[in-house]
Amino acid sequence: MANIFEEDKKYIANTYARFPVAFVSGSGSVLTGEDGKRYIDLGSGIGVSSFGFADREWTEAVTKQASVLQHTSNLYYTSPCVSLAKALCEKTGMKKVFFGNSGAEANECAIKAARKYSAEKKGGDCFTIVTLINSFHGRTLTTLAATGQDVFHKQFLPLTPGFLHVAADDREGLCRTVEENKIAGIMIECVQGEGGVVPISREFADTVQRLAAENDIPLIVDEVQTGNGRTGSMYSYMQYGLTPDIVSTAKGLGGGLPIGAALLGDKVADVFTYGDHGSTFGGNPVCCAGALSVVNRLDEKLFSEVREKGRYIKEALEGADGVEGVSGMGLMIGVKTVKAAKAVVDGCLKRGVLCLTAKDKVRLLPALNIPADVLAEAVETLKAVCAEV
Numbered sequence: 256m257a258n259i260f261e262e263d264k265k266y267i268a269n270t271y272a273r274f275p276v277a278f279v280s281g282s283g284s285v286l287t288g289e290d291g292k293r294y295i296d297l298g299s300g301i302g303v304s305s306f307g308f309a310d311r312e313w314t315e316a317v318t319k320q321a322s323v324l325q326h327t328s329n330l331y332y333t334s335p336c337v338s339l340a341k342a343l344c345e346k347t348g349m350k351k352v353f354f355g356n357s358g359a360e361a362n363e364c365a366i367k368a369a370r371k372y373s374a375e376k377k378g379g380d381c382f383t384i385v386t387l388i389n390s391f392h393g394r395t396l397t398t399l400a401a402t403g404q405d406v407f408h409k410q411f412l413p414l415t416p417g418f419l420h421v422a423a424d425d426r427e428g429l430c431r432t433v434e435e436n437k438i439a440g441i442m443i444e445c446v447q448g449e450g451g452v453v454p455i456s457r458e459f460a461d462t463v464q465r466l467a468a469e470n471d472i473p474l475i476v477d478e479v480q481t482g483n484g485r486t487g488s489m490y491s492y493m494q495y496g497l498t499p500d501i502v503s504t505a506k507g508l509g510g511g512l513p514i515g516a517a518l519l520g521d522k523v524a525d526v527f528t529y530g531d532h533g534s535t536f537g538g539n540p541v542c543c544a545g546a547l548s549v550v551n552r553l554d555e556k557l558f559s560e561v562r563e564k565g566r567y568i569k570e571a572l573e574g575a576d577g578v579e580g581v582s583g584m585g586l587m588i589g590v591k592t593v594k595a596a597k598a599v600v601d602g603c604l605k606r607g608v609l610c611l612t613a614k615d616k617v618r619l620l621p622a623l624n625i626p627a628d629v630l631a632e633a634v635e636t637l638k639a640v641c642a643e644v
């Protein structure tokens with residue numbers, strides 16, 4: 256084990272402060288460490304492994320596709336890619352899909368679609384995208400520019416120009432920004448994930464929708480983390496009654512393989528023409544087969560289970576010793592703890608439970624199908640760690 260830690264430190268770029276544990280296998284919501292220790296996973300690889308580890312349906316879909324055709328490039332047609340796009344459109348009412356390989360790429364496509372639409376409609380000087388302070392949209396230089404958190408910007412300037420940030424829930428600020436500038440798009444997360452699991456208010460969502468509609472501004476909802484059942488509906492914007500023009504998603508969509516998608520609504524469905532955008536790996540048949548098996552299981556029965564488990568976690572933690580508050584929707588939960596979030600996560604890891612942090616909160620993103628008894632065991636551990644002085 257010392258070996259893997261040392262060699263990782265020697266050969267892997269210094270971008271990740273990893274926890275001192277290496278995993279070898281998993282089943283459902285339980286992982287096995289190299290030391291043979293059992294861990295309950297409340298993080299899903301940051302909301303990626305939607306149905307846990309070694310899920311039978313997902314594994315079958317992926318291995319079956321890998322054994323017949325793993326890649327063709329986008330020069331040719333393949334069936335998993337179009338089947339997935341069709342399923343996503345049918346579940347959302349969106350009209351066309353562009354596939355990339357990550358959340359950042361989904362957002363890059365969303366931004367390009369909004370810019371091209373607005374430039375054609377309103378002129379080449381209409382390129383500015385409004386996003387929210389405390390948002391997170393990715394690590395490429397353009398999605399960093401979209402990200403409204405300065406900590407991620409330092410050292411990497413200049414970023415792509417053409418982004419303005421307003422505070423979430425600042426309705427007046429948003430109105431003023433839209434009035435005073437030529438705006439090509441408004442981009443929001445309904446629940447700011449990396450920002451600390453903070454849902455926007457209903458009133459603010461209404462204002463965003465109204466401004467976008469009145470001014471013919473494409474509305475982009477970033478559902479990279481909130482999407483694909485995570486918050487207890489197909490996408491979180493549905494619970495806010497929003498009708499976005501572009502939806503970006505990734506993370507949980509692939510169930511564990513890299514895939515990102517930009518879903519394009521009526522307004523922008525035909526904004527791109529040949530050569531405008533592309534991705535060598537985008538729409539990869541293996542990733543799409545896995546994602547299709549995930550999307551086919553996202554139904555109202557699962558969503559109500561997700562909401563129910565989310566309620567269970569909130570009720571168990573609200574008012575518990577060492578817990579100051581609980582936020583979030585469905586199985587996307589932030590816990591404000593008296594102790595530093597990192598100390599709580601470290602304590603849980605020692606006791607065999609994996610949690611995440613988001614800013615100053617402990618963040619929970621368990622598999623959508625985590626069994627109730629496994630969840631209860633992990634929540635008890637988390638409660639005990641929060642209560643320890």
Ligand SMILES: *Cc1c(COP(=O)(O)O)cnc(C)c1O
Pocket residue numbers: 356357358359360362391392393394444448449477478479480481505506
């Ligand atoms: C994780 C995340 C991204 C970036 O996704 P990557 O796959 O890491 O590029 C973008 N937006 C939101 C809301 C995210 O949570």
